[in-house]
Amino acid sequence: MLENLFNLIKEHSTEAVINNPAIPNEKNDAVISDATHSVADGLQGVLAGGGLQAVLSLFNNNNNSSGGNGFLNNPIVSNIISSFTNKLTNNHGIAADQAGGIASSLIPSVLSSLVNRTNDPNNSSFSIGSIISSLAGGGNAPGGSGGLDIGSLVSRFASGSLDANNDGHVGIDDIISKVTGGAQQQQAQSSSGGLMDIISGFMK
Incomplete structure (x- = not known):
């Protein structure tokens, strides 16, 4: 999923990054990374942080009908824009106002495209299951390393194997608990450079 995301961002980077005089050409891939x-x-x-439902809502086309600009009001998107802005200033020495403009232009358009591709049954490059699975450690996420398999979830609901918080009931809170735990483990690994190391491998 990460390599597909890297390539998707590269597709959308022509104006914001590649043709931007504020970004030296030799830094293009590093900025996309x-x-x-x-x-x-x-x-x-x-x-x-337990926000599975918030992520699922982000990927709901009905909630994002206004396209890229509509994402600017989403707190998840705002945080991503802020993070990327900080990386542009701290890692690449780009002035804060320019960095903010680049991030506010690129990130919403990328996420809008990501949501559209995820919801397109004819596009197999992304699925919400593979996205969540890759960010929550694959095997630690519901459905195993293959991602969120709705059919598998239904059968596991019936067997009770999704009662992750041991409250005797299996519901969305159990799915959230599994995804949350997996994402926290992945975050711990990423803090030592794991996620960034993987992404840096896509730079050619």
């Missing part, structure tokens, strides 16, 4: 990290880390942080 930082944008990828900001998106992945931002979504993972929400999942680690």
